[in-house]
Amino acid sequence: MLFFFYYICFTKIKKVMKKIYLLAVMTAVGTMSFAQSSQRLLQKADFTGKAKAENLTITEKAPGVTLWSDTFDDPSNWVxxxxxxxxxxxxxxxxxxxxxxxxxxxxxxxxxxxxxxxAYFDGVPFLVSSPxxxxxxxxxxxxxxxxxxxxxxxxxxxxxxxxxAFNSDNTIVEVSLDNGxxxxxxxxxxxxVPTNNDPAVQNTIFQEFVVNAATQVxxxxxxxxxxxxDQFGSGYAWMVDDVNIATLPDNDIDASNLYFGTEGLHYYQIPETQIAPIDFTVIARNAGVNDQEGVALEATETGGSGYVGTSTPAVIAAGDMDSLVVNSAFTPSGQGTYDVEFAILNDSVDDIPSNNMMAGxxxxxGEFIYARDNGxxxxxxxxxMDFEAGNLYDIWQNQDLTGIDVRFGAGLDEAGLETFARVYEIDTDGNFVLLAETPLYNTQTGDAGSIVTYTFENPVxxxxxxxxxxxxxSFATGMAVSVAGTSADQTxxxxxxxxxxxxxxxFANSTPMVRMNFDPQLSVENNEVSNLNVSQNFPNPFSTETTVEYTLENAxxxxxxxxxxxxxxxxxxxxxxxxxxxxxxxxDGSSLANGVYYFNMTAGGAQTTHKMIVNK
Known part of the structure; x- marks a missing residue:
């Protein structure tokens, strides 16, 4: 059971990689630019593949009249x-x-x-059989x-x-207009649905299909x-029940792709020094028969700030979709917990309100923590393998970064695995360039499922x-980083x-639990503990020679x-x-072979280690 859980964790990466390559938008960071830009906001959608209302001959019915239904109580109704x-x-x-x-x-x-x-398809037996x-x-x-x-x-x-969901499984609904x-x-x-979603999705799916008045559907x-x-194929299971085929409702707005954040990045913990306006956007599709007027997104902060924002009311023709952008961003006033609720406004009464209900x-x-994950x-x-995992963060006010927090996940090697934290800046070509690295931290019993704080020797x-x-x-196999929530591409x-x-x-679409920590006390505590502060060598990687600067508080x-x-x-x-x-x-690196080296410096009772890379 433990092994099965381990490779479930591993395969989450494989699904991310699969998604990257199928969409043909995966790239090494060197080809992308990540400067703050409003281009991350959702654009107006081009809803192709659906006929517009004026091109249809529709017999209007009351909302959602059932044409056929089945509960699988009689297996003879299915093949x-x-x-x-x-x-x-x-x-x-x-x-x-x-x-x-x-x-x-x-x-x-x-x-x-x-x-x-x-009805169900069960994929687990093929994964857990021996072999x-x-x-x-x-x-x-x-x-x-x-x-x-x-x-x-x-x-x-x-x-x-x-x-x-697992890695390669697809759950498909299809229609035939000619008796199969x-x-x-x-x-x-x-x-x-993300890989290894836990708990499993238990919900009702509403999917619109074109049937073109066919007589044998x-x-x-x-x-x-x-x-x-044998490890990453097959899947868990897909169970289906209570099938219903119904007419389109007269009035129905379907909301999807809710976005909240600042310049394309959303945060669940924000230090007061990095407060910035928060925008709200959603895609609204007219899934009903009638054109819809006065369609708008409303965002309301319910914690006492008094904020209510709405988008410009839109007219959406049957079968069309549009992006609704709240006109006034929300800027938190200071420290505290904020709760924003969302609603779709419409001049007509929505016949199926369940498909435009959005989670808040x-x-x-707070004071010091900047977090992209939802906790x-x-x-x-x-x-x-050895790897790194992290998130982008926009900085709105000059500030010294003193540490990085990470929550380690199940499967972590707790027997002294050497790990580190880093912060990268982004050059004009879009490359990640190492700015600073913490001293090594050796994992220990109890780290899995816990948050560990890495402290920079000097504030960054x-x-x-x-x-x-x-x-x-980490420099070796055995690290496991928890994920919580989802991330947009390239973030x-x-x-x-x-x-x-x-x-x-x-890029990954699951959010690593890797956070910035601006607590100034971390730097104070670090300086009190150590007489020795060593900067990362520069340049790194290097070919012929590199320089290491260090500071001693005492001889x-x-x-x-x-x-x-x-x-x-x-x-x-x-x-x-x-x-x-x-x-x-x-x-002097002239005689060194290409590869990774550890630089260990000792001053009195203090010691620190940095990784150096030789690349000729």
Missing amino acids: IDGDGQQGAWEIGTNADPAIVTDYTFYGPMASTTAADGF PAVDPQNAWIEMANAIDMTGYQRVIFSFEQRYM ATWTGSVDVNVD KFRFRWENPSDD YSFEV MAGGSFAPD SLAAGNTYLAAVG SFLYGDLGSGGIAWY SEVSYTLVDLAGNTILEVNEGNVMAGKHAITI
């Missing part, structure tokens, strides 16, 4: 089929032996009529009998589901897994108007050998060593007694 690959759909209940065994992973079905039966045996999967369950849709151009297909001879309008209804559910990877945004303004750990980045000055990357990393990153680009920066015996990854001491120097103050030494 189970596939293309002969691994696995098959089944119709059963939560008492089925397979469900009883495997719902420890994804939980029992909780649909309205689950006791009468539901695992995963092959590509393509199986479906379709309506046994076609229905006549004369008079209807579009319909709403809805069903209750339970689903937990051909299938069109394929929709992956869970494409936005069928729908089907199709499970697809193209991977034969709660965040805290609710939902998995880990834990690849079987961050400049207003710039964007920085805060990251945590959270991983560094390592994680894709076809080799060792490089890749001390100083020595240093340079050690390679194999533990061999390449250089050992005793500087003797050195006076208090600032000093510099030069390391």
